[in-house]
Amino acid sequence: MKPRSGRTYIGISGWRYAPWRGVFYPRGLAQRRELEYASRTFSAIEINGTFYSLQRPQSFRDWRQQTPDDFVFTVKAPRYVTHVLRLRDIETPLANFFASGVLALRERLGPILWQFPPSLRYDPQRFADFLALLPRTARQALALGRRRDTGRMRGRTALPRLDDAPLRHAVEIRHPSFCEAEFVEQLRAHNVALVVADTAGRWPLIEETTADFVYLRLHGDRELYVSGYDAAALDAWARRIRAWRLGSQPKGARRITRTAAAKRPRDIYCFFDNDVKVRAPFDAYALAERLGSATGAEPGRALSGD
Numbered sequence: 001m002k003p004r005s006g007r008t009y010i011g012i013s014g015w016r017y018a019p020w021r022g023v024f025y026p027r028g029l030a031q032r033r034e035l036e037y038a039s040r041t042f043s044a045i046e047i048n049g050t051f052y053s054l055q056r057p058q059s060f061r062d063w064r065q066q067t068p069d070d071f072v073f074t075v076k077a078p079r080y081v082t083h084v085l086r087l088r089d090i091e092t093p094l095a096n097f098f099a100s101g102v103l104a105l106r107e108r109l110g111p112i113l114w115q116f117p118p119s120l121r122y123d124p125q126r127f128a129d130f131l132a133l134l135p136r137t138a139r140q141a142l143a144l145g146r147r148r149d150t151g152r153m154r155g156r157t158a159l160p161r162l163d164d165a166p167l168r169h170a171v172e173i174r175h176p177s178f179c180e181a182e183f184v185e186q187l188r189a190h191n192v193a194l195v196v197a198d199t200a201g202r203w204p205l206i207e208e209t210t211a212d213f214v215y216l217r218l219h220g221d222r223e224l225y226v227s228g229y230d231a232a233a234l235d236a237w238a239r240r241i242r243a244w245r246l247g248s249q250p251k252g253a254r255r256i257t258r259t260a261a262a263k264r265p266r267d268i269y270c271f272f273d274n275d276v277k278v279r280a281p282f283d284a285y286a287l288a289e290r291l292g293s294a295t296g297a298e299p300g301r302a303l304s305g306d
Contacts, residue, residue: 006245009044010288013273039067057101057158099145111168170215220274228279
């Protein structure tokens with residue numbers, strides 16, 4: 001009997017980059033159709049704009065409408081929470097975020113990504129408080145969204161009626177003080193994924209499974225946001241992903257604990273963020289091919305019917 005395996009989502013971080021036009025996106029493709037094109041090449045995309053500011057509800061509705069039924073968005077949480085407030089007094093900002101239209105993605109909504117700045121050190125109590133605030137289901141997120149700042153959010157709120165479903169969260173850390181077993185166990189207790197982040201050696205690369213899914217961000221293995229991944233590097237990441245999605249630890253995993261998470265199939269979300277030299281979409285497609293999860297035509301080809 002073939003072992004059970006988790007689902008695999010391979011994609012890109014963002015989709016609107018001028019240098020990609022005529023390289024990844026076919027020449028002559030209208031800018032308004034770039035998401036349509038990217039979502040038919042990949043199975044998932046990270047939404048980056050939410051990191052910089054709250055988006056309008058109509059944007060989320062439009063993004064959902066432009067993508068296939070089996071497509072998934074992950075959403076980068078606001079830097080106002082992670083970088084400005086640094087997890088202090090965040091109840092209302094969290095409510096504003098979940099009221100802003102994120103839930104209008106409905107069944108397209110995948111994990112929420114919380115990226116922390118390199119200057120933020122690990123504080124066990126601060127993270128315990130933060131993890132306790134995170135909604136675990138769609139209904140909890142709706143309830144939190146109803147506690148928004150109604151003055152600030154007037155005219156820019158979407159709190160749709162939803163079937164209850166689990167809501168996933170992933171955290172990306174960039175300070176070495178997080179390399180503690182206590183932090184890993186905190187995440188496991190809340191089923192929150194620790195992002196496996198390849199950052200060309202600049203920040204910690206930790207391969208601990210802490211949730212029922214694994215979240216990877218590949219920023220470049222030699223030069224941050226710039227360098228591509230050669231065939232050997234992609235083969236190595238494919239080997240790791242196959243192990244994780246079957247519930248195993250890959251051989252040589254870079255870990256900081258001796259305890260193992262429960263062995264069970266895990267969904268995989270993997271995003272390439274090495275966009276400066278237009279490597280991200282091509283590397284993502286090459287990795288998806290290796291894993292048998294490529295969903296569309298090779299990058300650069302026109303959409304059918306064009």
